[in-house]
Amino acid sequence: MPVSFEVNGKRVTVEVEPRMTLVDCLRHQLRLTGTHVGCEHGVCGACTILLDGEAVRACLILAVQAEGCKVVTIEGLSNDEALTPLQASFRRHHAVQCGFCTPGMITTAHALLTAEPDCDADRVREVLSGNICRCTGYISIVEAVLDARSAYRTPESQS
Amino acid sequence: MKLPAFDYACPATLAEAVALLGSRDEAKALAGGQSLVPMMAFRIASPLLLVDLRKLSDLRQITIDNSGVRLGAMVRWRDIEDDGRLNAAHPLLKAAVAHVAHYQIRNRGTVGGSVAHADPAAEMPGIAVTCDAEIAVVGAAGPRVIRADDFFIAPLTTALAADEIITEIRLPAWPAQRRWGFREFSRRRGDFAMAAAAVFFDVDDAGKAHNTHIGAIGIGDRPVRLADAEAEVNGEVVDVAVSERAGRAASASVNPQSDIHASGAYRKSLVGTMVERALQSAAGLPCR
Numbered sequence: 001m002p003v004s005f006e007v008n009g010k011r012v013t014v015e016v017e018p019r020m021t022l023v024d025c026l027r028h029q030l031r032l033t034g035t036h037v038g039c040e041h042g043v044c045g046a047c048t049i050l051l052d053g054e055a056v057r058a059c060l061i062l063a064v065q066a067e068g069c070k071v072v073t074i075e076g077l078s079n080d081e082a083l084t085p086l087q088a089s090f091r092r093h094h095a096v097q098c099g100f101c102t103p104g105m106i107t108t109a110h111a112l113l114t115a116e117p118d119c120d121a122d123r124v125r126e127v128l129s130g131n132i133c134r135c136t137g138y139i140s141i142v143e144a145v146l147d148a149r150s151a152y153r154t155p156e157s158q159s
Numbered sequence: 160m161k162l163p164a165f166d167y168a169c170p171a172t173l174a175e176a177v178a179l180l181g182s183r184d185e186a187k188a189l190a191g192g193q194s195l196v197p198m199m200a201f202r203i204a205s206p207l208l209l210v211d212l213r214k215l216s217d218l219r220q221i222t223i224d225n226s227g228v229r230l231g232a233m234v235r236w237r238d239i240e241d242d243g244r245l246n247a248a249h250p251l252l253k254a255a256v257a258h259v260a261h262y263q264i265r266n267r268g269t270v271g272g273s274v275a276h277a278d279p280a281a282e283m284p285g286i287a288v289t290c291d292a293e294i295a296v297v298g299a300a301g302p303r304v305i306r307a308d309d310f311f312i313a314p315l316t317t318a319l320a321a322d323e324i325i326t327e328i329r330l331p332a333w334p335a336q337r338r339w340g341f342r343e344f345s346r347r348r349g350d351f352a353m354a355a356a357a358v359f360f361d362v363d364d365a366g367k368a369h370n371t372h373i374g375a376i377g378i379g380d381r382p383v384r385l386a387d388a389e390a391e392v393n394g395e396v397v398d399v400a401v402s403e404r405a406g407r408a409a410s411a412s413v414n415p416q417s418d419i420h421a422s423g424a425y426r427k428s429l430v431g432t433m434v435e436r437a438l439q440s441a442a443g444l445p446c447r
Contacts, residue, residue, distance in 0.1 A: 001167070
């Protein structure tokens with residue numbers, strides 16, 4: 001059945017079977033392969049995307065359920081010119097090793113920092129507990145997210 | 160695994176949704192999909208028709224009045240977390256929901272979905288049973304209200320008929336002076352409870368507890384009230400000794416099965432510790 005939604009600011013219409021998950025639709029139909037698929041049952045967090053601004057697991061949403069929604073993927077959280085402050089912070093803190101979990105980590109962290117730019121380390125750990133990384137041991141990831149907070153603070157919230 | 164094939168419908172009204180659910184065998188309501196979709200990925204569930212409830216915005220309300228708290232079935236964990244009114248209107252609900260799943264799941268998972276799914280280790284069914292909640296449902300035969308204690312029958316099995324949809328979970332009013340505590344243990348944050356205890360009691364002028372409710376999850380095939388532990392608390396001023404007696408009574412009154420997460424003996428012991436700590440927390444005693 002046809003489904004129309006917005007991906008990274010662009011309106012798309014795709015033909016999908018109801019059983020196709022949103023993450024498979026993004027990767028296979030729309031060729032946005034930045035979003036990774038790990039467990040396919042909602043425990044690893046690799047497929048985290050933003051749906052109407054909220055971090056969700058794209059393996060637990062059917063593509064047909066995205067009708068009329070605004071989807072942002074990891075491609076929409078980067079640009080061709082330079083690393084974003086969050087990406088730069090991940091690089092600075094060596095928060096990437098094999099990189100498989102990184103799109104999900106960045107997307108989750110982006111949602112968190114957008115809503116809570118003053119969150120503390122405990123809150124970062126709590127939120128990132130939904131994203132599994134088998135390389136880093138998490139410490140560098142938590143540090144990278146904490147270090148990126150300043151980029152998400154508006155002038156008012158800093159004063 | 161990729162999901163098995165099914166048909167999909169997204170009705171605009173509750174009446175249409177009920178009609179669709181009754182229209183064929185193996186039809187299933189889809190709320191947040193945070194339990195049902197993984198079950199389908201594992202082939203534990205293979206519905207032939209999914210009836211998506213996402214357009215039923217009437218089911219997204221949280222209503223608070225003199226009769227208590229009414230949670231529309233499509234209210235998400237995130238909505239409860241964000242609703243400041245609930246800090247006073249139902250602090251036990253708020254504390255329990257803080258333990259539900261992970262950040263991304265909390266943006267999608269719903270109270271109605273959790274209650275319909277009926278995992279014996281899930282917080283929301285446990286709070287419903289502990290607090291004498293009522294589950295309002297509607298089906299082809301019309302609406303009815305089911306007591307939480309009658310609703311949960313076995314793991315993943317409820318009193319809900321195939322053509323019925325949960326519309327609301329009704330929690331009785333919460334007196335401002337009520338004492339409460341919630342303790343849960345799992346190895347990793349956001350995981351299902353290996354055991355958890357939800358407790359509340361009211362206190363008379365002499366400081367003695369009455370109307371004690373102690374509920375436990377993760378220790379049986381459904382959430383349960385622990386009457387023996389409650390009896391240890393009623394009529395007492397809750398101190399460390401009372402909480403320890405109640406904890407022992409809680410452990411003695413359950414016979415959990417062993418599974419890959421924990422042995423039955425471990426869960427039996429753990430639930431006592433959770434009850435003990437939840438009671439100490441409720442009484443304002445220093446505790447873990």
